[in-house]
Amino acid sequence: MVIAQRLPNFRIRIDESQCIGAGRCVIAAPDLFDQRESDGVVMVMTQSPAPDAYDRAVKAAAQCPARVIEIVAI
């Protein structure tokens, strides 16, 4: 039997001032994150990510070496 899991709606917040542009999040979830050409600072690609991207967003946040990604359930 398959139990449907309720996936949270969420938002991604970046503290741009502290971002070091390592780009680990882009490798982990290229559909959610990209980096500015001008200085490598990370940008969130979508304001309303699909709920099924939640796990990858959390993984990307965990890999951020500057701890600037926050995943907020809404």
Add this chain to the structure above:
Amino acid sequence: MTTEQLPEAPPFPFTRERPLDPPDLYARARRERSIFPVTLWNGQRAWLLTTHAHFRAVLTDPRFSGEFARPDFPAVTKARVAIDKAERAFVGMDNPRHGHFRRMFTKEFTARRMLALRPRIEQITADLLDTMARRGPPLDLVEHLAVELPSLVMCALFGSPYEDHTFIMKCAAGRHGLTQSPEEAARTARDLVDYCRRLIDAKERAPADDMLSRVIDEHVKPGNLSRDDLAEICSMILRAGHDTTTNMIGLGTLMLLNHPDQLARLKADPNLVERAVEELLRLGAPVQFAPRRVALEDVEIGGELIRKGDGVFAVTPSANRDEAVFKDPDRLDVDRDASEQLAFGYGIHHCLGQGLARIELQVVFAQLFQRFPNLRLAVSESEVSFKSDMQIYGVYRLPVAW
């Protein structure tokens, strides 16, 4: 379980019992006193952070400074103090100065830029393996692959002339020794910065499609970055771009050869290479005695009081074997998700070149064992000489056959 008392503030650094494992005292410290007091060469007291959690906490805590030039900044040798005092690149600065300079370089190292370099790195690697095949076994993998690959990649990306790489490697090693004199260390550091000044002059006269030429164009010409500051940063990037990757290629190859079952997994499923590289970085952790910080105020952490002015070493080889994060931590397991390993540091000083290093290592470990599936050591392991006299660990030579 040992009942022996933990030594009280023993001299640091410690000696390894086995060449491919960090000193046993780290594991005991993690269990019994994870923020562990040690005594440095000059009698100064410092603390080791031996766990993954404390490593990450301190390196993101603004109450700790990474200014190399501070008089209380901890160092493993007198020579290292000489080098720290001479350091002018952002590796030895706190924010906001650090961020001001680093941001001029981050666009050059974005994930997409690094991924775009992959075909070129694959070609360079394939050519080196062709040359190895032509020469035939046995040969030294360090000389023919581990040194060559990062040199050729830095040449293509950064714009440093290939023929200068022996000199650059020598300067990097001169800085990382545990045994050289302060004068010698300071001189090699100065030599590389002087070399970088000449390289910048040459690039200004004859720009090319490389990082150094772009930075000159974007930041030096408009007056945002002085030539002296760029020479210091250039020196930092060159030595970091060579030494550490070279050491990881040698250590990683040896670790895989020592674990035929794990190597067989990797050969059977090349898609495992990304995981395998994280695992090799976790266990190899060539940067042994860093990152370092100094407390700017009294800080209580993990039941210890770190006083203002105390030095702290975040010990990467220990944090990477923290059993709270990595199950059965001393075991090489290429299927493991080791992506939270800390070989590139953590916080604002996290390695600028990690994306490049990761791709170089992924390419080299994928290709090496495809090209030479029967690769093996050409000497017994006891004949492999390890860099136990260096701050950046590795092997001096790795004779292989196939």
